[in-house]
Amino acid sequence: MISDAEQVLFFVCLSHCISWIEFDTVSIFRTTSTPVTAMSVDIGNRLRHVRLMHNLSQRELAKRAGVTNSTISLIESNASNPSVGALKRILDGIPIGLAEFFSFEPERPRKAFYAAEELVEIGKGPISYRQIGDNLFGRSLQILKECYQPGADTGKVLLVHEGEEGGIVLSGRLEVTVDDERRILGPGDAYYFESRRPHRFRCVGPVPCEVISACTPPTF
Incomplete structure (x- = not known):
């Protein structure tokens, strides 16, 4: 038989052990520099899917996590393998835990057609980005159908991410800066460049500007 005192002592010790395990686990996640490549086949697509599920742009997630926009872009394009600690820091900005991040497996989209009202808004404020499909996992x-007021x-800080992008102006006038080159594009004009080249978009003129754009891989 175990006495009442022994039972109390047991539960006190158990409580301390659990606290130590939780603390030690967090410490490991914060300090380890081991890349997570071996832990998951596709960290980039998974992170992109989770980010879009929470309606976050790469820039917003980078700001929340205290990292650069290019860091998020490189991870999502699988051009960079983050350590467990770095990944946890980014996921904290969503927020989502490591266990949940690795446990779910999004289904690959099979839908082929989308009505206008089914486009997913991922923009914010005076710039609208309406995306075809809410799940780009594996794509x-x-x-995007873009609209600039x-x-x-x-932004003054030029965008930089992996991949290529292009677009055609439907209406209005769009000032596009790529590296040191700047052009004002009107209806029917287009752009196409490597996304790693610093770039910026600005609506000029008194009316909104609409653009149809594409980016591969989906790193925006």
């Missing part, structure tokens, strides 16, 4: 292409700007 190689991202297609007069004066809308992607």
